[in-house]
Amino acid sequence: MTSSTEYAVRLSDVEIARRRIDGLIHRTPVMHSRLFDERAGRSVFFKCENLQRVGAFKMRGAANAVMALDDAAAAKGVLTHSSGNHAQALALAARERGIAAHIVMPENAPAVKRRAVEAYGARVYPCAPTLCARETTARDVQTQTGAAFIHPYDRAEIIAGQGTCVMELLEEVPDLDAVIAPVGGGGLLSGTAIASRALRAATRVFGAEPAGADDAARSLAAGRLIPQEDPRTIADGLLTSLGILTWPIVRDHVEAILTVPDEATIAAMRLVMGRLKIVIEPSAAVAVAAVLDDAFPPPGQIARVGVVLSGGNVDLDHLPW
Amino acid sequence: MTSSTEYAVRLSDVEIARRRIDGLIHRTPVMHSRLFDERAGRSVFFKCENLQRVGAFKMRGAANAVMALDDAAAAKGVLTHSSGNHAQALALAARERGIAAHIVMPENAPAVKRRAVEAYGARVYPCAPTLCARETTARDVQTQTGAAFIHPYDRAEIIAGQGTCVMELLEEVPDLDAVIAPVGGGGLLSGTAIASRALRAATRVFGAEPAGADDAARSLAAGRLIPQEDPRTIADGLLTSLGILTWPIVRDHVEAILTVPDEATIAAMRLVMGRLKIVIEPSAAVAVAAVLDDAFPPPGQIARVGVVLSGGNVDLDHLPW
Numbered sequence: 328m329t330s331s332t333e334y335a336v337r338l339s340d341v342e343i344a345r346r347r348i349d350g351l352i353h354r355t356p357v358m359h360s361r362l363f364d365e366r367a368g369r370s371v372f373f374k375c376e377n378l379q380r381v382g383a384f385k386m387r388g389a390a391n392a393v394m395a396l397d398d399a400a401a402a403k404g405v406l407t408h409s410s411g412n413h414a415q416a417l418a419l420a421a422r423e424r425g426i427a428a429h430i431v432m433p434e435n436a437p438a439v440k441r442r443a444v445e446a447y448g449a450r451v452y453p454c455a456p457t458l459c460a461r462e463t464t465a466r467d468v469q470t471q472t473g474a475a476f477i478h479p480y481d482r483a484e485i486i487a488g489q490g491t492c493v494m495e496l497l498e499e500v501p502d503l504d505a506v507i508a509p510v511g512g513g514g515l516l517s518g519t520a521i522a523s524r525a526l527r528a529a530t531r532v533f534g535a536e537p538a539g540a541d542d543a544a545r546s547l548a549a550g551r552l553i554p555q556e557d558p559r560t561i562a563d564g565l566l567t568s569l570g571i572l573t574w575p576i577v578r579d580h581v582e583a584i585l586t587v588p589d590e591a592t593i594a595a596m597r598l599v600m601g602r603l604k605i606v607i608e609p610s611a612a613v614a615v616a617a618v619l620d621d622a623f624p625p626p627g628q629i630a631r632v633g634v635v636l637s638g639g640n641v642d643l644d645h646l647p648w
Numbered sequence: 649m650t651s652s653t654e655y656a657v658r659l660s661d662v663e664i665a666r667r668r669i670d671g672l673i674h675r676t677p678v679m680h681s682r683l684f685d686e687r688a689g690r691s692v693f694f695k696c697e698n699l700q701r702v703g704a705f706k707m708r709g710a711a712n713a714v715m716a717l718d719d720a721a722a723a724k725g726v727l728t729h730s731s732g733n734h735a736q737a738l739a740l741a742a743r744e745r746g747i748a749a750h751i752v753m754p755e756n757a758p759a760v761k762r763r764a765v766e767a768y769g770a771r772v773y774p775c776a777p778t779l780c781a782r783e784t785t786a787r788d789v790q791t792q793t794g795a796a797f798i799h800p801y802d803r804a805e806i807i808a809g810q811g812t813c814v815m816e817l818l819e820e821v822p823d824l825d826a827v828i829a830p831v832g833g834g835g836l837l838s839g840t841a842i843a844s845r846a847l848r849a850a851t852r853v854f855g856a857e858p859a860g861a862d863d864a865a866r867s868l869a870a871g872r873l874i875p876q877e878d879p880r881t882i883a884d885g886l887l888t889s890l891g892i893l894t895w896p897i898v899r900d901h902v903e904a905i906l907t908v909p910d911e912a913t914i915a916a917m918r919l920v921m922g923r924l925k926i927v928i929e930p931s932a933a934v935a936v937a938a939v940l941d942d943a944f945p946p947p948g949q950i951a952r953v954g955v956v957l958s959g960g961n962v963d964l965d966h967l968p969w
Contacts, residue, residue, distance in 0.1 A: 356677055358699075377925045378679075597964060604698045604960035606925040639925035643918060648965065 377639025391488030480514030481570030490518030513573030698960025712809030801835030802891030811839030834894030885931030
């Protein structure tokens with residue numbers, strides 16, 4: 328499981344992140360449901376990042392990245408291209424530091440997402456809905472402003488920030504046989520792996536991925552980074568490919584990536600909302616579905632599992648069932 | 649605000665209930681949202697009984713009533729007629745004590761509610777969907793079994809059990825200017841009023857009621873108990889009238905009952921699910937809507953308010969927006 332590779336992040340980076348973002352993020356609750364346990368045939372502990380600020384774990388990494396900037400860099404503001412939770416998180420983190428946030432967003436992004444980012448005081452730059460247009464526009468904004476570009480996952484401070492989540496989980500429930508987190512770009516999963524392996528080596532680390540966007544599972548099987556092309560899933564937070572920094576960590580410290588079809592994700596989302604009475608987004612439900620899947624190691628091997636519920640930002644007008 | 653009347657419940661009964669149900673109920677979290685506060689113009693603290701066992705505060709009163717029975721009475725089981733949260737709570741409380749639960753339920757109750765009660769090991773007795781048929785069937789079951797009838801709200805142990813909720817809330821957030829709870833039969837509101845007035849007299853106590861089932865508001869205005877006829881509201885937990893035991897407490901210890909139209913309830917439910925990422929049922933949203941209403945005392949008078957989110961049992965296939 329180990330390798331001589333130098334990884335982007337070590338446990339000490341996660342510990343520094345934790346101190347840096349203290350007071351800027353919520354210590355989210357860990358939920359546990361006897362009814363859910365009966366269904367799963369084991370004890371399941373849910374780390375509720377859907378109850379995090381901006382409704383997703385992304386606030387951890389964004390806060391760490393923004394607070395890590397030196398004053399001269401920070402004064403020029405921060406920049407990203409995203410229409411998702413990272414955009415809101417970066418906007419809020421920038422507001423907390425009192426600096427500008429510039430968010431490049433495809434012009435077909437839902438108006439509600441644009442308004443959410445603007446409500447945090449960020450400036451939105453609409454662009455054509457292609458990766459090329461996003462990158463070109465971001466480069467233009469950077470040229471004009473000098474703002475620091477904060478990648479949504481492939482950046483050391485982001486990975487370290489996301490790793491603080493499992494650190495809290497393991498403090499509250501130390502004797503977990505396994506933890507599982509969803510994987511898109513791999514910021515959350517790689518941070519989880521680094522912190523979890525270092526803090527409690529006996530805890531097995533799994534990723535969960537939509538079957539229709541399974542680049543991490545295929546990469547792990549092939550032993551090389553395979554980018555995602557044409558992802559098809561309702562888990563809109565997990566469309567991206569692993570990155571240069573996240574891939575080596577996932578490769579060396581994650582035991583397996585479990586893939587689940589969207590139908591199982593939808594059923595898991597409904598189950599959590601119905602039983603735990605909390606709102607989760609499809610990307611979070613992917614990890615829940617993986618634990619309920621027959622491919623997950625049996626309760627005899629894994630009696631106690633921690634699941635990172637990554638976020639709760641879902642369109643309540645269009646629930647997927 | 650006080651009266652020489654002897655009430656069904658005193659603070660000491662709530663304290664006894666608390667010790668009696670310890671370990672049988674969850675100490676539910678108190679949630680707080682900066683975004684919600686901005687919207688409300690004041691600090692709002694949500695006591696999350698939607699995260700209680702069986703998804704509602706009803707577990708508190710049912711557990712207290714079941715555990716208060718002496719062994720001889722308990723051995724004959726417990727009985728109620730209900731299709732709602734009280735039925736599930738009584739079934740679970742009986743299972744915890746290892747005794748039988750008999751639940752009379754209208755034959756047109758949703759199959760999911762019947763299955764939920766049966767999943768806790770209770771026996772369900774279907775009857776015609778009239779109050780008369782429910783009472784006749786319940787009497788028959790009682791004749792056959794000798795089971796103790798546990799009224800859903802008009803019983804001292806039920807009121808005392810529900811009062812434990814605000815006790816926890818005031819421990820966690822002592823300096824509340826007001827608390828508000830929804831009112832149907834008045835078990836929750838009267839328990840809240842008894843405990844809150846005794847523990848912190850400076851905290852004002854309000855009830856919240858659907859405009860289409862406003863018997864408590866009309867009773868308080870008239871100074872006499874006016875039963876609810878033909879209730880029309882989506883808040884299906886608040887259709888009932890105040891009872892013989894709950895009415896005097898509400899009359900003497902609740903400052904005002906605020907009524908809200910269903911549209912405001914639906915908007916509040918959506919707001920809580922969207923912002924706090926927790927699932928609440930319409931009956932809980934009634935109290936949220938009341939705090940957001942212009943009729944609620946201004947922030948200058950009430951800067952910090954506690955809201956009891958009474959439950960989270962909602963049909964996710966038919967959300968009311």
